Amino acid sequence: MTKVTTGATMSLDGYIADASHGGFEYLFQWYENGDVETPTADPELTFRTSATSARHLRALTERTGALVVGRRLFDITSGWGGRHPLDVPVVVVTHSVPEGWAPENDSFVFVTDGIESAIARAKAIAGDKEVGVNGGTIAAQVVEAGLLDEVHVDLVPVLLGSGIPLFADLKIAPLQLDGPFSVVEGDGVTHLAYRVRPAA
Amino acid sequence: MTKVTTGATMSLDGYIADASHGGFEYLFQWYENGDVETPTADPELTFRTSATSARHLRALTERTGALVVGRRLFDITSGWGGRHPLDVPVVVVTHSVPEGWAPENDSFVFVTDGIESAIARAKAIAGDKEVGVNGGTIAAQVVEAGLLDEVHVDLVPVLLGSGIPLFADLKIAPLQLDGPFSVVEGDGVTHLAYRVRPAA
Structure with missing residues (x-):
């Protein structure tokens, strides 16, 4: 079965961005606080992390077969310049295919009939690998649709005070997770992984 | 120098209580999910945790010499029935001494001239031990007053969705911490400890 996971770099007080959708100079310090390079599909984007976090990033890259993202993230990044840094196809959940884009190509598939359809499509693309879901x-x-298997959190020692939560407007809170089943100590970041309990 | 620390059990999304000041049945499961007993000064309150978390709780008890709490926490707990479970004196920050209480006795000292005075008083009581600060x-x-040395978080795998943050209304956010300098994996809880950076 294709696993569906979500992951994010999160402040100690639970935010993946500050209230102005910024704060990344604090959240993503760990992407550039070491000397072990992890290249990405974007030639201008290379992570320079601790050896531990580099192993963590490489494992993420290797196990990810497709991504599901919201239209907002696609727009903010301008479609990552044409190809996601993880070098995998991205399924974009949207109300309509953005102007100037084909409904699908090797890099992007625009799904307009909802989240379950997007996950199914991404699973078909990912095959034996995982589907990653991005955007709170x-x-x-x-x-909420009962389709998530794991939550991966890169916990960063900063208090942002307010901002965008990991799961925005979660309608099924409180939600208990199992774990962490993995705790990896990086430098300025703690990599934690939790399992979502199967619906009863 | 007497160290000043704060610690709390926190949900993965950064809350020490839900929006109704509850949610403790989720947050404090780790206090009773094991078979190693840790007694407290309250004969009716014994923690039953994993061996790892029991060691963590014992270390906390042994290193704490005094507490500083807000009036709200004192009122909610009705003064812990006369003595805090950690069996140390508690300095209560308040606008006025509550009715029926002496300004100070062996268990409680009511300080009405502000947080710095309360910390100074607690440090004098704690001596070589630590001062713990409780309540967000x-x-x-x-x-904010530059008086905190460490932040200890018992991170619990539940998403509360909304609630009371670890540091409520933090005026100096974003605040970067150092660490974690300690990561201890309990059962259903991850014990993390961070250092507050000294003011530049």
Whole structure:
């Protein structure tokens, strides 16, 4: 079965961005606080982390077969310049195919009939690998639909005070997870992984 | 120098209580999910945790010499029935001494001239041991005053969705911490400890 996971870098007080959708200079310090390079599909984006976090990033890359993201994230990044840094196809959940884009190509598939359809499509693409879900609102929808298997948190020692939560507007809170089943100590980041309990 | 620390059990999304000041049945499961007993000064309160968390609780008890709490926490707990479970004196920050209580006795000292005075008083009581600060609002005031040395978080795998943050209304966010300098994996809880950076 293709696993569906979500992951994010999160402040100690639970935010994946500050209230102005920024704060990344704090959250993503661990992407550049070491000397072990992890290249990405974007030639201008290379992570320079501790050896531990580099292993963590490489494992993430190797196990990810497709991504599901919200339209907002696609727009903010301008479609990652044409190809996601993880070098996998991205299924975009949207109300309509953005102007100037084909409904699907090797890099992007625009799904307009909802989150369950998007997850099914991404699973078909990922095959034996995992489907990663990105963006707090989309992640919340996926867990609410009972389709999420794991939550991966890169916990960063900063208090942002306010901001965008990991799961925005989660309608099924309180939600108990199992774990962490993995705790990896990086430098300025703690990599934690939890399992979502199967619906009773 | 007497160290000043704050600690709390926190949900993965950063809350020490839900929006109704509850949610403790989720947050404090780790207090009773094992078979190693840790007694407290309250004969009716014994923790039953994993061996790992029991060691963590014992270390906390042994290193704590005094507590500083807000009036709200004192009122909610009705003064812990006369003595705090950690069996140390508690300095209560308040606008006025509560009716029926002496300004100070062996168990409680009521300080009406502010947080710095309360911390100084608690340090004098604690001596070589630590001063623990409890309650999100008070903890925020202490870190804002530059008086906090460490933040200890018992991170629990539940998403509460909304609630009371670890540092309520933190005026100096974003605040970067160092660490974690300690990561201890319990059962249903991850014990993390961070250092507050000294003011530049």
